[in-house]
Amino acid sequence: MRFALSTEQKELAATVHALLSAAEVPSVNQAWRTGDHGPGLDLLRRLAKIGVTELAEFPVELVVVFEELGRHAVPGPLVESYAVAPALGIADELATVALPPHVPYALDADVATPYVVDGDAVCRAQTGALLTSVDPARRLFEVRPGEWVGTAPADVLDAGVLCQAAQLVGLGRGLLDLASEYVTRRRQFDRPVGEFQAVKHHLANVLVALEFARPLVHAAAVTGESRDVSAARVAAADAAQLAARAALQVHGAIGYTREHAMSWALLKAHALRSAWGTQTWHRRRVLTSLRSR
Template sequence: MRFALSAEQQDFAASLHDFLTGADPVGAARAWAQGRHEPGFKVLRGLAELGVPALLIDEGHGGLGASPVDLVVAFEALGYHAVPGPLVETAAVAPAVEAAGSWWPALAAGEVFATVLAPPHVPLALDADIAGLVVDLGAGTAAPAGHGEFVQSVDPVRRLFRLGTSAPATDGRAFDLGVLAVAAQLLGAGQWLLDAAVAYAKQRSQYGRLIGEYQAVKHLLADVATHLELARPLVHGAAVTLSPRDVSAAKVKAGDAAYLAARTALQVHGAIGYTAEHDLGLRLTKVRALIGAWGDGGFHRERVLTP
């Protein structure tokens, strides 16, 4: 069986990339990290017009009734462009929780954002300061959100808040949709890192030659491309089955591929990659944070190995 995206899904991905290329999501992310949300809200409103938060909400509640594969298509683009905000929680998790049903029309329209608690793997609520809804996968509840106590993340764009304690998460499908969306984000971020490294290798010279002409650099970039291409069918396949083992395998492989892409991109860029002004740094911290988000590698590897 050959799995491939439909023409409609390819067009959807293209429309997202076209919009985000002109929407300056990186500038919005930098502002978001400083607590200035309006540039990010502008990007998120545009994504709502394209139907991103409505994907998994059924048509009877104002959504599109799309599939998890469509969700993966969207989140790969969101990861590529480093879009800020609680989109995993709003577009992937909340639509799968029945207790949030009364909120679905507002979520689909982009009028409300959700945040999620799912201990022990999601103990902190992302962007609770701007979310109107907190979904607790342990308690099985959905209620108006509170700000709570701010907790610093390795990625300053991911603004985390401690809202209190909760029972361990029990809604498996909602949790796995969150994991799947994060895996797709990692895949997109890894692809951006590869593209940026390839572009820089074609511009940077050492000893009178472009570094992209050196065989060692070509091998490094080819290795990243191979790992990303191996991760992609795992992510798409997990979107079809939504089995816990497949979702965890996708998260592990996408995380490993994105981490390799981050290391290689930094190596290719050299010292400039360490500067706060360069867009590379934004993706490096994003990848580092997402690898541990919604369950770390140890947890997901254990799920893969569990019969």
């Protein structure tokens, strides 16, 4: 399959990127971590004004947007609100959805309307305890089924996995951007660190992994096949993890500090790797599909 973004899709990505670049997302993340949702909700309202919330029926455009959301590490129940809730017929402006066993907890249920898919039943969720996450900006809540509101389509999980895969590709690109900018500024032996061959190889490997994963995500958006969605998710998560390792390696200890922009991207990459199904489950899903052909 040959796939290339249209001019309109590229312009959509550029519009979202420009909005997020001007939004001081690191400070939005910091506020969201502490339970101050005001700046984050304001950012989501600005995204809604440019039509991001209206893309559920256009999967390619949706993954284009999610790449940018991931690249800037925007917090909030984005996959749930922009992809999963519309697939379930939920019209809430901001919603969060648990889909056990792969998504056992509801993300940010203290700020979004929570739902849970119980078998094929969609129910309003009753929230329980707040759980800790490796990423403090991901506030997870225990949920249990409440009032029945509808029936879930069989492919609703794929809607979330696809957008999360795009989010991971974008997150990897964001980490690569941070690493590339840092090694250009940092000097050693009177030379930018980025001129050293070993550093170039590390970052080139990340770029190759991301460029391999990205078309898989786009192809899965076109086909909608579960096998393609899982394959894209596996490649995207592996690429994001490689980007996180390389970015941390070239930054050194400063990358761990809470004040550095990279720290929240690292934590998000680690947390998302096991969200919406594990890598093992998605690999088995692909293998099962291939064996059945």
